[in-house]
Amino acid sequence: xxxxxxxxxxxxxxxxxxxxxxxxxxxxxxxxxxxxxxxxxxxxxxxxxxxxxxxxxxxxxxxxxxxxxxxxxxxxxxxxxxxxxxxxxxxxxxxxxxxxxxxxxxxxxxx
Amino acid sequence: xxxxxxxxxxxxxxxxxxxxxxxxxxxxxxxxxxxxxxxxxxxxxxxxxxxxxxxxxxxxxxxxxxxxxxxxxxxxxxxxxxxxxxxxxxxxxxxxxxxxxxxxxxxxxxxxxxx
Numbered sequence: 001x002x003x004x005x006x007x008x009x010x011x012x013x014x015x016x017x018x019x020x021x022x023x024x025x026x027x028x029x030x031x032x033x034x035x036x037x038x039x040x041x042x043x044x045x046x047x048x049x050x051x052x053x054x055x056x057x058x059x060x061x062x063x064x065x066x067x068x069x070x071x072x073x074x075x076x077x078x079x080x081x082x083x084x085x086x087x088x089x090x091x092x093x094x095x096x097x098x099x100x101x102x103x104x105x106x107x108x109x110x111x
Numbered sequence: 112x113x114x115x116x117x118x119x120x121x122x123x124x125x126x127x128x129x130x131x132x133x134x135x136x137x138x139x140x141x142x143x144x145x146x147x148x149x150x151x152x153x154x155x156x157x158x159x160x161x162x163x164x165x166x167x168x169x170x171x172x173x174x175x176x177x178x179x180x181x182x183x184x185x186x187x188x189x190x191x192x193x194x195x196x197x198x199x200x201x202x203x204x205x206x207x208x209x210x211x212x213x214x215x216x217x218x219x220x221x222x223x224x225x226x
Contacts, residue, residue, distance in 0.1 A: 033153050033154070035153070035154065041159070042144045042146070042156030042159050042201075043144075043146065043154055043156055043201070044156065045153030045154060045155070046153075048152070048153055056152070056153065059153070093154075100148060100154065100199075100216075100219075102216045
């Protein structure tokens with residue numbers, strides 16, 4: 001049973017471009033969480049999704065950020081018109097109950 | 112691979128008692144972090160302790176770090192029913208102190224506080 005997969009592992013974008021981060025949950029998991037980590041800081045919760053539904057997006061910036069978890073396929077975190085401050089590591093986790101299983105993360109660098 | 116291993120996997124204590132959870136890891140780290148997760152909610156960051164620190168406090172939380180033993184402990188004093196949650200340690204061994212290559216989570220300790 002493969003773990004949580006994220007791709008790409010590293011993503012470089014220029015200011016103004018779009019970044020799309022993908023997260024494939026563990027098999028059978030229907031809940032996905034996205035987190036952002038800035039250097040030397042802890043993870044910060046962004047959004048919690050179940051299949052086709054956003055349950056809690058209280059940690060998402062109001063503009064430029066969106067997330068989806070379609071019925072088929074991976075969860076996508078989309079950042080439009082990226083700025084340098086978006087440079088961070090983005091982690092997703094999946095669960096079916098109490099425990100969350102984390103992916104290896106995507107490091108986004110905005111030039 | 113997940114190198115943070117919490118111990119115990121589950122802990123049940125009476126309200127008012129102290130709860131201690133341990134975390135062991137295998138490789139060198141830049142910092143170690145503790146998180147709490149309530150059922151069905153996202154992780155909440157509790158404390159970050161750097162590799163050159165030995166102890167850190169935040170309210171009723173006390174974290175120690177022993178890099179020679181590659182272990183950390185989280186102590187919650189005067190526990191309350193609201194402390195019932197899962198607690199995770201995460202080690203950060205990335206080059207720049209954070210990032211996709213460095214943060215690794217353990218499986219967590221499920222803490223139950225009996226009223």
